[in-house]
Amino acid sequence: MSAHPGTRDRTHGGANSLARHGAQAADSSRERLYERAAAVQSANRVRRFRSMGVDLIIGRREGYRLEDISGRAYWDCHLNGGTYSFGHRHxxxxxxxxxxxxxxxxxxxxxxxxxxxxxxxxxxxxxxxxxxxxxxxxxxxxxxxxxxxxxxxxxxxxxxxxxxxxxxxxxxxxxxxxxxxxxxxxxxxxxxxxxxxxxxxxxxxxxxxxxxxxxxxxxxxxxxxxxxxxxxxxxxxxxxxxxxxxxxxxxxxxxxxxxxxxxxxxxxxxxxxxxxxxxxxxxxxxxxxxxxxxxxxxxxxxxxxxxxxxxxxxxxxxxxxxxxxxxxxxxxxAPATADNVSRLSARFADAFADMRRRHACLRQVRQTGLVIGLVFDGPDGGVRAMKHFFDHGVWAIFASFDPRTLQFKPGLLLTDAEVNEICERMDNALTDMERTES
Ligand SMILES: Cc1ncc(COP(=O)(O)O)c(C=O)c1O
CATH class of the missing domain: 3.40.640.10 (Type I PLP-dependent aspartate aminotransferase-like (Major domain))
Incomplete structure (x- = not known):
C-alpha cells in the first residue's frame, strides 16, 4: 500500500525526464509559495510546521479527505477543530x-x-x-x-x-x-x-x-x-x-x-x-x-x-x-448522525484499545464520543506521532498546551470502511514510530 491514500506518485515512469521536470517545477513553485507566505504572512508559522516535517499545502478537498497541491492525499482527522465535522464541502x-x-x-x-x-x-x-x-x-x-x-x-x-x-x-x-x-x-x-x-x-x-x-x-x-x-x-x-x-x-x-x-x-x-x-x-x-x-x-x-x-x-x-x-x-x-457517532465511537474505542495493547508508545486514550485525545510517550509524544501519522496519510495535530497529546477529531459521518482504513494507517504509523525511535 502506498503511504498516502490516492497518491498521484510523481516518480511513476521514473525514466521519464518530462515527469522529472514536472516534479522539479512543482517543487520549486512549492518552495516559492513558502517563501511568499513567509514574506507576507507568518514566517514563524511556515518555519515551525516545516521543521516538524508537516508541509501541507491543501489543494483539493472532499468529504474527509484532503489533497496536498502535490496530489498527496490525507484523511483529515483534525478537521480544523471540528469545523469540517460533516466533511469538506458537504x-x-x-x-x-x-x-x-x-x-x-x-x-x-x-x-x-x-x-x-x-x-x-x-x-x-x-x-x-x-x-x-x-x-x-x-x-x-x-x-x-x-x-x-x-x-x-x-x-x-x-x-x-x-x-x-x-x-x-x-x-x-x-x-x-x-x-x-x-x-x-x-x-x-x-x-x-x-x-x-x-x-x-x-x-x-x-x-x-x-x-x-x-x-x-x-x-x-x-x-x-x-x-x-x-x-x-x-x-x-x-x-x-x-x-x-x-x-x-x-x-x-x-x-x-x-x-x-x-x-x-x-x-x-x-x-x-x-x-x-x-x-x-x-x-x-x-x-x-x-x-x-x-x-x-x-x-x-x-x-x-x-x-x-x-x-x-x-x-x-x-x-x-x-x-x-x-x-x-x-x-x-438528524438521528442518523447521532447513530453514526455512536457506532463510530465504539469502533474507534475498540481500535485504539487494540493499538494500545500492541504499541507501548500509545500511553492513554481519552475519549468522549468522537472527541479523542491520544497521549504518547515522552514530553513531545503528540508532536512525533503527528509526523508519523502524517507520513502515513492521516492528519491530526498535537495539543499545544500538552504536546504529549494528539487531538484526534474524526468526521461524524465517516463510514466503517473509512474508519478501518484510517485505523490501519495509524497502526502502521505506530509500528514505524516504535521502529525508528527505538
Ligand atoms: C474551544 C474553542 N473556543 C473558541 C475558539 C475560537 O474560535 P475562533 O477561532 O473561531 O475565534 C476555538 C478555536 O479554536 C476553540 O477551540
Missing amino acids: PTLTKALLEALETLDVGNHHFVSPARVALAEALTASAPGQMKAAVFTPSGAEATDVAVKSARWATGRRSVIAIDRGYHGRSGISGAAGDDEAARYFLSDDPETYLKVPFNDLDAMERALESRDVACVLMETIPATYGFPPPDEGYLAAVAGLCRAYGAAYIADEVQTGLGRTGSLWGCSAFGVAPDMMITGKALSGGLYPVSACLLGPRYAGWLDENGWGYVSTFGGAEPGCVVGAEALKLAQ
Missing part, C-alpha cells in the same frame, strides 16, 4: 450556500433578516437550559467576548474565571481569558481580572469564586488545546452549581464539543449542565461560510432589550452563513 451544505448566493449577500447588520431570525430560533430552541437570544459573530473568539460582556452587564462585576490551559480564541477578552503567556506577549494579559484555575479542581474553583466578585466562569466542556482531558464525574455540574451559589454566569464553550461530536447535540448537556450562556462556531459554518454565535439566557440577554448596538459586527450573522448554519444544525440534529 453536498447539502454546499448546495444551500450556492442557492443562498443566488439571492443573498452578507446583508445589513442593522436590519432584521429572515435567515438570521431562523437560525437564532433554531439554535435557542436546540440549546440546553433556557436560551432567550442569539448574538451572531464572525468567530468563536468574538462570541466569547459577547458572553463575557453580557455576564459583566448582568452582574455588574468584572472578574472572569477561566481554566488554566483553556482556549477561547485570540481576541482581546477571549485572549486574556486564555493562555497568560500568549496574552502577555501582546501586553494584553490582565491576571487581576482573569483568574485561572486548574481543570477538574473544584476546590480551586470555589476559592476563586470566593476571592472576588466574579461575573462568569468560562468553561470548555472538554478542553481541546489541552488535549481533551475528560471532566471528572460530576465536575461540570458542580461548577455550574457553584456559579449559581455565587451569582456568576456559567458560560459553556461548545465551539469544539457542540453539534453532535460527543454523541449529544451539545456536549455540556451530557454532563448535566444547563449553561447560562453558550458559545458555538466552527462546524456551524459547515466549513463554508464563517458564522459563530453566543446564546444567552434571559438574565444575560437583557441588554439586547435596551441597547440595540451593544454589539455590532458588519459580518456577524452574514446571511449566507446563517443559511448554512441552519442546515448544519439540522445535520447535527
Whole structure:
C-alpha cells in the first residue's frame, strides 16, 4: 500500500525526464509559495510546521479527505477543530450556500433578516437550559467576548474565571481569558481580572469564586488545546452549581464539543449542565461560510432589550452563513448522525484499545464520543506521532498546551470502511514510530 491514500506518485515512469521536470517545477513553485507566505504572512508559522516535517499545502478537498497541491492525499482527522465535522464541502451544505448566493449577500447588520431570525430560533430552541437570544459573530473568539460582556452587564462585576490551559480564541477578552503567556506577549494579559484555575479542581474553583466578585466562569466542556482531558464525574455540574451559589454566569464553550461530536447535540448537556450562556462556531459554518454565535439566557440577554448596538459586527450573522448554519444544525440534529457517532465511537474505542495493547508508545486514550485525545510517550509524544501519522496519510495535530497529546477529531459521518482504513494507517504509523525511535 502506498503511504498516502490516492497518491498521484510523481516518480511513476521514473525514466521519464518530462515527469522529472514536472516534479522539479512543482517543487520549486512549492518552495516559492513558502517563501511568499513567509514574506507576507507568518514566517514563524511556515518555519515551525516545516521543521516538524508537516508541509501541507491543501489543494483539493472532499468529504474527509484532503489533497496536498502535490496530489498527496490525507484523511483529515483534525478537521480544523471540528469545523469540517460533516466533511469538506458537504453536498447539502454546499448546495444551500450556492442557492443562498443566488439571492443573498452578507446583508445589513442593522436590519432584521429572515435567515438570521431562523437560525437564532433554531439554535435557542436546540440549546440546553433556557436560551432567550442569539448574538451572531464572525468567530468563536468574538462570541466569547459577547458572553463575557453580557455576564459583566448582568452582574455588574468584572472578574472572569477561566481554566488554566483553556482556549477561547485570540481576541482581546477571549485572549486574556486564555493562555497568560500568549496574552502577555501582546501586553494584553490582565491576571487581576482573569483568574485561572486548574481543570477538574473544584476546590480551586470555589476559592476563586470566593476571592472576588466574579461575573462568569468560562468553561470548555472538554478542553481541546489541552488535549481533551475528560471532566471528572460530576465536575461540570458542580461548577455550574457553584456559579449559581455565587451569582456568576456559567458560560459553556461548545465551539469544539457542540453539534453532535460527543454523541449529544451539545456536549455540556451530557454532563448535566444547563449553561447560562453558550458559545458555538466552527462546524456551524459547515466549513463554508464563517458564522459563530453566543446564546444567552434571559438574565444575560437583557441588554439586547435596551441597547440595540451593544454589539455590532458588519459580518456577524452574514446571511449566507446563517443559511448554512441552519442546515448544519439540522445535520447535527438528524438521528442518523447521532447513530453514526455512536457506532463510530465504539469502533474507534475498540481500535485504539487494540493499538494500545500492541504499541507501548500509545500511553492513554481519552475519549468522549468522537472527541479523542491520544497521549504518547515522552514530553513531545503528540508532536512525533503527528509526523508519523502524517507520513502515513492521516492528519491530526498535537495539543499545544500538552504536546504529549494528539487531538484526534474524526468526521461524524465517516463510514466503517473509512474508519478501518484510517485505523490501519495509524497502526502502521505506530509500528514505524516504535521502529525508528527505538
Ligand atoms: C474551544 C474553542 N473556543 C473558541 C475558539 C475560537 O474560535 P475562533 O477561532 O473561531 O475565534 C476555538 C478555536 O479554536 C476553540 O477551540
